[in-house]
Amino acid sequence: MAKVLVVTSGKGGVGKTTSTAALGAALAQAGQKVAVVDFDVGLRNLDLVLGAERRVVFDLINVIQWVAKLSQALIRDKRLETLWLLPASQTRDKDALTEVGVAGVIKEMRSKFDWVICDSPAGIERGATLAMRFADVAVVVTNPEVSSVRDSDRIIGLLESKTERAERGEHVEKHILITRYDAQKAQRGEMLTIDDVLEILPIPLLGIIPESQEVLRASNVGSPVTLCNATSAPARAYLNAARRLKGDVVPMSIPTEQRLFRRLFGRRAA
Amino acid sequence: MSFLNLFRRPASAPFARERLQVLLSHERTAGKQPDLLAILQDEILATIARQITVEHENVRVRIDRGATVSTLEIEVEIPHLVGTVPTLLARMSSAGACHTVRMPNFSHGIV
Numbered sequence: 001m002a003k004v005l006v007v008t009s010g011k012g013g014v015g016k017t018t019s020t021a022a023l024g025a026a027l028a029q030a031g032q033k034v035a036v037v038d039f040d041v042g043l044r045n046l047d048l049v050l051g052a053e054r055r056v057v058f059d060l061i062n063v064i065q066w067v068a069k070l071s072q073a074l075i076r077d078k079r080l081e082t083l084w085l086l087p088a089s090q091t092r093d094k095d096a097l098t099e100v101g102v103a104g105v106i107k108e109m110r111s112k113f114d115w116v117i118c119d120s121p122a123g124i125e126r127g128a129t130l131a132m133r134f135a136d137v138a139v140v141v142t143n144p145e146v147s148s149v150r151d152s153d154r155i156i157g158l159l160e161s162k163t164e165r166a167e168r169g170e171h172v173e174k175h176i177l178i179t180r181y182d183a184q185k186a187q188r189g190e191m192l193t194i195d196d197v198l199e200i201l202p203i204p205l206l207g208i209i210p211e212s213q214e215v216l217r218a219s220n221v222g223s224p225v226t227l228c229n230a231t232s233a234p235a236r237a238y239l240n241a242a243r244r245l246k247g248d249v250v251p252m253s254i255p256t257e258q259r260l261f262r263r264l265f266g267r268r269a270a
Numbered sequence: 271m272s273f274l275n276l277f278r279r280p281a282s283a284p285f286a287r288e289r290l291q292v293l294l295s296h297e298r299t300a301g302k303q304p305d306l307l308a309i310l311q312d313e314i315l316a317t318i319a320r321q322i323t324v325e326h327e328n329v330r331v332r333i334d335r336g337a338t339v340s341t342l343e344i345e346v347e348i349p350h351l352v353g354t355v356p357t358l359l360a361r362m363s364s365a366g367a368c369h370t371v372r373m374p375n376f377s378h379g380i381v
Contacts, residue, residue: 146286153294189281196287200294 002110005117005245006135008159010151012122014143015179018215018225019238020119021049023139025224026242028083032114035074037086037105039131040121041097044088050077051222052085061089064101070108079227084113094127106134124158134164137173137245139206143180144192152176152201175206177241182211183254194254207241208254209234233257292337307333307342314344314360322348 007020017040024036037060038046047053052075058068063086070086077083086105089096109116120131132138138159142152156174165172178197185191198205209215214232218225226235226242233255240250311331318324328347334340346358 146290149290150293150297153297157298186283189283192283192286196283200287200290 002113002116003136004106004110004134005115005137005139006120006132007117007139007141008120008128008132008155009141009148010122010124010128010155011143011148014141014148015209015215016122016141017045017049017119018219019139019141019177019179019209020046020117021224022226022235022238023242023245024083024115024117025077025080026226026239027115027117027245028077028080029226029239030242030246031082032246033082033112034115034117035084035086035109035113036117036119037109037131038088038119039097039127040119041088041092041094041127042090043121044090046119047075047085047087048222049219050085050224052077052087053222056087059087059089059092060105061092061096063105064096064098070105070112079223094125097126097130099130099133102130103134124154129158129162132159132163135159135172136165137175139175139177139245140201140203141177141179142197142201144178144186144194144197146192149192149197149200156201156203174203175245176201176203177206177209179209180211181208181254183256205252206244207237208252209237209241210254210256212257231258288337292335295337296335296340307335307340310342311344315346318346318358324348 005023007016007023009016017038020036024034028034036046036050038044039060040046041061044059047056055075058073060073062068063070063073073086075085075087077085086109106116118131118135121127132155140152140155140159142148159172159174160166163172176198178194181194182191186193194205194208210233212232212234214229214234215225218228221228225232226238229235230239236255240253240255243250311333315324315329324346330343330345332341332343332345341361344358344360348358
């Protein structure tokens with residue numbers, strides 16, 4: 001039975017889609033059967049970040065409205081055969097997302113995958129509330145910056161009140177994923193530290209993704225960063241985060257870029 | 271290093287941290303209990319409006335939500351009285367998240 005995971009944040013531009021793609025790919029790289037679902041109706045981008053934008057035929061709304069079957073709408077990744085994408089509609093109105101419709105699609109996906117990862121749109125409107133509605137697990141993506149932390153706090157409140165699990169009195173497993181972290185700025189007192197963020201948002205830490213040009217590079221070429229450059233610092237951070245999601249115990253660290261000579265000569269030069 | 275520190279701007283992250291802690295302590299209770307300051311504001315203005323006609327632009331409300339003490343200031347210009355234009359200034363404070371009204375401070379009273 002699949003775990004339904006929502007990647008959410010409230011604030012836009014903090015790295016939800018990047019994180020959905022990277023965590024989805026990392027779980028698939030570990031042999032899990034994964035579907036990533038784009039809930040950003042009208043502003044879809046997960047297809048682009050995954051490099052599948054030219055292969056979109058049907059979308060989530062088509063499946064909800066019985067225009068297409070789920071199997072027709074799912075796009076299989078070209079590199080990872082256990083990774084699938086269900087794109088959002090680019091043309092429809094977001095009101096076409098209905099709770100009953102989303103419930104039906106999620107239920108069908110639960111029986112077919114190990115992980116169903118819902119990429120939430122920014123905000124707290126219909127797309128965002130339906131992306132989290134049926135989640136068992138939530139990854140709250142947060143930048144170490146005041147507006148992002150405030151919005152994450154709001155989203156944690158919604159996860160604890162507006163999800164189906166919360167309404168049944170059950171626990172929604174929540175994790176924080178800190179992205180765009182700059183350890184040097186934090187050390188100089190120019191950026192909130194990991195401890196600052198965790199003191200304000202007291203939920204378990206899933207991972208720390210360092211600020212890196214590799215993330216932009218990966219989206220430029222349409223490849224999850226864990227595939228594009230698996231040894232880069234953000235890729236290692238996402239791969240570790242994915243292992244923690246699976247339940248592995250991985251010590252928390254902030255990966256840094258390895259120097260070229262160290263990559264060439266391995267540990268001997270380290 | 272201490273020499274370099276002279277040219278370095280003071281760290282801004284502690285400000286971010288403190289501002290967030292104060293803000294979120296208010297926002298977290300806001301969903302569960304109604305905001306006392308907002309209720310007081312409505313009731314005080316309703317009470318004044320029962321006695322005198324007050325133009326909207328003659329009412330100034332200032333709210334400052336602090337970590338331990340919040341203050342609500344309502345300043346009302348009362349027109350149509352002969353001579354000077356009197357002003358009613360009510361200032362109230364509340365302590366902590368429990369929002370106990372510490373003092374209905376009318377020390378400024380009716381000027």
